[in-house]
Amino acid sequence: MTAATTGPVLVVGVGLIGASVGLRLTAEGVDVRLQDPSRTAVALARDVGAGRSARPDDDEPALVVVAAPPDVTAGVVRAQLEAHPGAVVTDVASVKGHVLAELRASGVPLDRYVGSHPMAGRERSGPSAAVPDLFLGRPWVIAEAEESSADAVLAVRALAVDLGAVPVTMDADAHDAAVAAVSHVPQVVSSLMAARLVGVDDAALGLAGQGLRDVTRIAASDPELWTSILAANSAAVRPLLEALRGDLDEVIDALASADEADGPETIATGVLVTLARAIAAGNEGVARIPGKHGGAQRAYEEVTVLVPDSPGELARLLTEIGEAGVNLEDLRLEHAAGRQVGMAAISVLPGSAARLEAELVERGWRLVV
Numbered sequence: 059m060t061a062a063t064t065g066p067v068l069v070v071g072v073g074l075i076g077a078s079v080g081l082r083l084t085a086e087g088v089d090v091r092l093q094d095p096s097r098t099a100v101a102l103a104r105d106v107g108a109g110r111s112a113r114p115d116d117d118e119p120a121l122v123v124v125a126a127p128p129d130v131t132a133g134v135v136r137a138q139l140e141a142h143p144g145a146v147v148t149d150v151a152s153v154k155g156h157v158l159a160e161l162r163a164s165g166v167p168l169d170r171y172v173g174s175h176p177m178a179g180r181e182r183s184g185p186s187a188a189v190p191d192l193f194l195g196r197p198w199v200i201a202e203a204e205e206s207s208a209d210a211v212l213a214v215r216a217l218a219v220d221l222g223a224v225p226v227t228m229d230a231d232a233h234d235a236a237v238a239a240v241s242h243v244p245q246v247v248s249s250l251m252a253a254r255l256v257g258v259d260d261a262a263l264g265l266a267g268q269g270l271r272d273v274t275r276i277a278a279s280d281p282e283l284w285t286s287i288l289a290a291n292s293a294a295v296r297p298l299l300e301a302l303r304g305d306l307d308e309v310i311d312a313l314a315s316a317d318e319a320d321g322p323e324t325i326a327t328g329v330l331v332t333l334a335r336a337i338a339a340g341n342e343g344v345a346r347i348p349g350k351h352g353g354a355q356r357a358y359e360e361v362t363v364l365v366p367d368s369p370g371e372l373a374r375l376l377t378e379i380g381e382a383g384v385n386l387e388d389l390r391l392e393h394a395a396g397r398q399v400g401m402a403a404i405s406v407l408p409g410s411a412a413r414l415e416a417e418l419v420e421r422g423w424r425l426v427v
């Protein structure tokens with residue numbers, strides 16, 4: 059066993075996140091027990107290999123991981139602190155300030171409690187969507203409170219590391235402001251955008267490309283979970299949405315002026331620059347998103363290859379890129395609706411694209427140029 063987490067670990071709430079924690083810890087040889095008000099969820103989590111059902115006569119857990127919906131998390135954490143007086147208790151709820159405030163108000167001693175939040179998820183929920191590598195390389199926020207003991211903090215950091223994540227220390231309020239900007243507001247924007255597609259006719263949707271897919275990917279998320287997250291982080295999310303509404307109003311006003319004009323020359327002064335600034339500000343923002351290894355985003359070169367839609371073709375392409383001695387930095391697949399071919403956009407280090415293109419053409423691949 060290589061894990062620093064020795065267990066036993068009790069996972070309370072065995073949906074996507076809880077069962078993913080259990081899967082990885084079980085694979086590391088840790089004794090994991092599963093508990094959930096849904097007996098089906100427990101049985102399913104057990105079946106996928108996340109651990110075994112908790113029993114009333116179990117010995118005491120060393121660590122309890124609460125992975126229940128955010129609105130019930132504080133109550134469940136409190137019950138676990140009281141039920142297991144020797145255990146460290148953490149929770150993984152997406153909002154931290156609300157949970158901590160509720161726990162403080164309850165008066166329960168918090169030395170054995172350390173809130174946390176893995177920045178990893180999927181659009182699907184429940185134990186059947188669990189995967190052991192969900193947290194690999196992802197940030198895991200450790201939102202220690204003033205009351206948290208050093209030992210408890212160490213145990214939760216060790217858990218994050220054992221799950222392959224990268225622990226990041228932040229206090230609860232800073233965490234909530236950060237996730238409002240990088241996770242919660244993007245969810246609202248994506249959902250609202252996707253909702254606008256409901257009335258769009260099929261012919262128009264057939265023209266959709268990767269741009270629309272990129273903007274709406276997370277709109278497939280679970281409505282119940284996100285209702286709970288947004289309600290619990292309303293104080294941090296609302297001002298950002300108000301600022302966004304201001305930006306939208308500026309763009310709408312500019313478009314209204316452009317609409318009234320007969321051509322670019324007659325558009326009122328300042329209108330076009332408003333539009334250009336909106337897009338340029340987006341360029342500036344997107345350049346700030348860290349790249350795949352967490353550092354500043356790198357400018358990769360991209361080679362786009364047509365891949366026949368038949369078994370083994372993508373694997374053959376990847377093998378041949380390796381044989382060409384070029385390191386694949388990233389891979390994006392695009393599917394053209396109704397066509398028997400896909401497009402693989404291969405990101406490579408600057409300076410490598412021309413060589414890779416030549417190698418692939420020589421091997422008979424068709425490139426999109």
Ligand SMILES: NC(=O)C1=CN([C@@H]2O[C@H](COP(=O)(O)OP(=O)(O)OC[C@H]3O[C@@H](n4cnc5c(N)ncnc54)[C@H](O)[C@@H]3O)[C@@H](O)[C@H]2O)C=CC1
Pocket residue numbers: 070071072073074075076093094095096099125126127128130131134150151152153175176177178179180181182183184185283287
């Ligand atoms: N889904 C995601 O992408 C991420 C979710 N989180 C957080 O993880 C937590 C769990 O989310 P998911 O696993 O996605 O949800 P899920 O819906 O897959 O699973 C939640 C589980 O909690 C159980 N549950 C409900 N009430 C409970 C209670 N009172 N006590 C114990 N268990 C209870 C449910 O029966 C269900 O099995 C949430 O707090 C969420 O904010 C954190 C990071 C990412």
Ligand SMILES: O=C(O)C(=O)Cc1ccc(O)cc1
Pocket residue numbers: 151152176177178179180240241
């Ligand atoms: O937001 C993201 O980028 C995700 O990867 C999914 C996610 C959803 C909810 C969370 O609390 C944390 C992460």
